[in-house]
Amino acid sequence: MFNNGVWVIKKLRASIPEDPFEVLINGESMGMTKLLSFAKRVPDTSRFPQVLVLYSSGYLRLKAGADPTPPLPFGQSLVLGPAIFGTSASCPKKTLFFHPQLERVSIDTFQLNQGNTGRMLIRITGSPVPHLRKSGTTSQIMELTWLLTLEEPQDLATTLHVAGTFEFTEDVIPDPL
Numbered sequence: 001m002f003n004n005g006v007w008v009i010k011k012l013r014a015s016i017p018e019d020p021f022e023v024l025i026n027g028e029s030m031g032m033t034k035l036l037s038f039a040k041r042v043p044d045t046s047r048f049p050q051v052l053v054l055y056s057s058g059y060l061r062l063k064a065g066a067d068p069t070p071p072l073p074f075g076q077s078l079v080l081g082p083a084i085f086g087t088s089a090s091c092p093k094k095t096l097f098f099h100p101q102l103e104r105v106s107i108d109t110f111q112l113n114q115g116n117t118g119r120m121l122i123r124i125t126g127s128p129v130p131h132l133r134k135s136g137t138t139s140q141i142m143e144l145t146w147l148l149t150l151e152e153p154q155d156l157a158t159t160l161h162v163a164g165t166f167e168f169t170e171d172v173i174p175d176p177l
Contacts (some may be wrong), residue, residue, distance in 0.1 A: 001023065001025060001030045002025050002030075002107075002109065004109070004112070005041070006040060006041050006112070007038070007039070007040055007041075007109070007112060007120070008037075008038075008039045008040075008041075008048050009025065009036065009037070009038050009039075009107065009109075010036075010037050010039075011023065011030070011031070011033035011035065011036060011037075012033070012035040012036070012037050012053075013035070014033075014034045014035035014055070016034050016035070016055065016056065016057065018034060018055070018056040018057045018101055018102075019034075019056060019101060020032035020033055020034045020056055021033065021034070021056050021101075021102040021103055021104055021105055022103070022104045022105070023036060023104075023105050023107070024104065024105070024106040024107065025107045025109065026107070026108060026109055026110065027106075033056075034055065034056040035053065035054070035055055035056070036053065036054045036105060037050050037052075037053050038050065038051050038052040038053070038120070038150065039051060040152075040153055049063065050063060051063045051150070051153050051158055052150055052158075052160065054102070054105060054122075054124075055102075056101065056102050057079075057099050057100070057101065057102075058079055058080040058099040058100040058101070058102060058126065059077060059078075059079050059080075059099065060077065060078050060079070060080065060160075061076070061077050062076045062077075062078070062158055062160055063076075063153060063158045079098065079099050080099070080100055080124070080126070080144070080146055080162070080164065081098075081164065082142075082164070082166055083096065083097065083098040083099075084096075084097045084098075084141075084172065084174055085097075085174065085175045086172060086173050086174040086175045087172070087173050087175075088141045088170050088171065088172045088173070089170040089171045089172075090140070090141070090170060091141070094175060097140070097141055097142070100126030100142075100144050101126055101127070101140070102124055102125070102126050103125045103126055103127045104123075104124070104125045105122060105123070105124050106122070106123040106124075107120065107121070107122050107123075108120070108121040108122075108123075112152075118152050119149050119150060119151050119152065120149075120150040121147065121148070121149055121150075122147070122148040122149075122150060123145070123146070123147055123148075124144075124145065124146045124147075124148065125143075125144065125145050126142075126143075126144040126145075127143055127144070141168055141169060141170055141172055142166040142167060142168055142169060143166065143167045143169055144164065144165070144166050145164065145165050145166075146162060146163065146164040146165075147162075147163045147164075148160055148161065148162050149161040
């Protein structure tokens, strides 16, 4: 989908139960996927280790540190939030609403490789999914948006800034405990 010789963004095949999400790169639709990989070339090599992986369930894998040889297929993991335990109009039993269903991932690559201080902006939206209303595992009670800023990875660190907002789409009563 995207390859500028330094960064590669590609859709990966995945047999995961969540629905696929739409991918846009610099405003152009690249189709649907359940798994999206971001890789950056190690200077003076032909290796492109993964830096960030986004799953349609809101799970993220982030490269933890230096590039080992052979490369590790995983890194640190996190889930886009928030997580809320409580009841809602559509889920009257106490439920943990803890991961979203991604709807759209919009990637802006225009700030990459600008004096080695570049960054990639990733806008993500997740929305209530009617057929998942009874599952009780997704954040189907909220409209969700995130802005991820992926900084140029350094040898020993990968930095990802995450800013998120959410709006309840139905009455929700969080558990006071």
